[in-house]
Amino acid sequence: MTYKQVVKDTARVLQSYLTYQAVKIIIDQLTETNPPQAIWLTNFSDRTKVQDSDNYLRALTLENKELVLRILTVRQDIARQILEFLPEMVDTNIEQSNIEHRRHLLERLTQTASSLEDVNPESNQSDYKE
Missing domain, CATH: 1.10.1200.210 (Chaperonin-like RbcX)
Structure with missing residues (x-):
């Protein structure tokens, strides 16, 4: 299209x-x-x-x-x-909506990553020795 x-x-x-x-x-x-x-x-x-x-x-x-x-x-x-007013308002609204959806997506991705760390905590430990 x-x-x-x-x-x-x-x-x-x-x-x-x-x-x-x-x-x-x-x-x-x-x-x-x-x-x-x-x-x-x-x-x-x-x-x-x-x-x-x-x-x-x-x-x-x-x-x-x-x-x-x-x-x-x-x-x-x-x-x-x-x-x-329409072009500027549409642009502003889409920009704000995109920011909100990206924030929400980032929160979901972060929660998913945290959930995976909770399930398998050993996979996140460092390999350094004292």
Whole structure:
């Protein structure tokens, strides 16, 4: 797999995630302003997978064009707001996560080495004589 394909796949997943977040925001707004429509969108979203945002939006277009336009607008607004901070935040989070996992791995390796020494203490003694 090439980095170009990884970038395309990541962008597709992020796009679907932003669609999901936009739908959540709109459902929350509709809950306050138009509860029946909030229930309808919730039910539609339960039946149609938001994980594939393009198919979700195509299906929603057949049912409610106004909601599609609203989702597109909210999704684009979210994207514009987060894209400024996202690269640095992802890099920082991955770095911190890697440090934590390496620390945990080192602890496990150290515990395993200690366990082996406890089981066979003679293998660790030095061969010097007094």
